[in-house]
Amino acid sequence: MKTIRSIAVSLILVVVCSAMLGSDGYDPIPPVSEQISQQVRPLAVVRRFKPKVYLTNKETKERTLDLSEDLGESLYSGDTLSTNKDGYALVIFTADGTVAKVKPESMLIVSGETLADSKISKRRIDMEKGEARFEVEPIGSGTFEVATSRSVASVKGTDFGTKAYGYIWVNEGQVDVTALNSGQTISLYEQMYAQVDQDGNNIQSGTLSENDKEGLNEGYDEMDEELIEKTIKVRFRDANGQIREIEVNIFEKGN
Numbered sequence: 001m002k003t004i005r006s007i008a009v010s011l012i013l014v015v016v017c018s019a020m021l022g023s024d025g026y027d028p029i030p031p032v033s034e035q036i037s038q039q040v041r042p043l044a045v046v047r048r049f050k051p052k053v054y055l056t057n058k059e060t061k062e063r064t065l066d067l068s069e070d071l072g073e074s075l076y077s078g079d080t081l082s083t084n085k086d087g088y089a090l091v092i093f094t095a096d097g098t099v100a101k102v103k104p105e106s107m108l109i110v111s112g113e114t115l116a117d118s119k120i121s122k123r124r125i126d127m128e129k130g131e132a133r134f135e136v137e138p139i140g141s142g143t144f145e146v147a148t149s150r151s152v153a154s155v156k157g158t159d160f161g162t163k164a165y166g167y168i169w170v171n172e173g174q175v176d177v178t179a180l181n182s183g184q185t186i187s188l189y190e191q192m193y194a195q196v197d198q199d200g201n202n203i204q205s206g207t208l209s210e211n212d213k214e215g216l217n218e219g220y221d222e223m224d225e226e227l228i229e230k231t232i233k234v235r236f237r238d239a240n241g242q243i244r245e246i247e248v249n250i251f252e253k254g255n
Helices: 002-022 032-038 210-217
Strands: 044-050 053-056 073-075 080-083 088-093 099-102 107-114 121-129 131-136 143-147 151-163 167-179 185-188 192-196 203-207 227-237 243-253
Touching: 044 053, 080 088, 121 131, 131 143, 167 203, 167 210, 185 192, 185 203
Parallel strands: 121 143
Antiparallel strands: 044 073, 044 088, 053 080, 080 107, 088 099, 099 131, 107 121, 131 151, 143 151, 151 167, 167 185, 167 192, 192 203, 227 243
């Protein structure tokens, strides 16, 4: 009799579970790891720019950012930022306050992910044209890469610049440069440079003179002259429709 009762209970449970799974009202709770991966926040914000910057993303066509309305515009994975012949932009990455300073006639694509309520992030910048300088905060478990058609620069925490034709220079810290086709990798340190050839096979490297270093860094102060650091709160809606808030270190012009 006990065996019959057990079988009956089991059958009832199977029927109930099947009904729940087949019902439109049943919304299974995803695993914790899946829930975390769904909580997406902006990779970066466009904190300052002049005079014109263009933004393209997956949902909209190219649009021009307005100085009166779009300071603090969010950048998500897949977004493209472009500057015109007179344009400069200062981009702050939300995970750790890493700074990208973008020069005129440049185009970069941001991609990667940053988990909500975490500094763990995977970020990649594809330099389609022009040049930019990056001040990357020390990275724990995350990654930060800057790629061109010839090279990939991997960093953990440094101040360096790159041009879209595969030229990289280092002001502070260490940058590992890899030629895309051959896979050759070298490490650059303070005041060193590397140039990857057109085919992405060979890397030429050396040491910069003080004059060369100053020349390469010229113009990047357009976006940070007389700036003071402050912390702001950025609000966004995650994949579950919940409003979230994070703190970001940004730079404002002083009095």
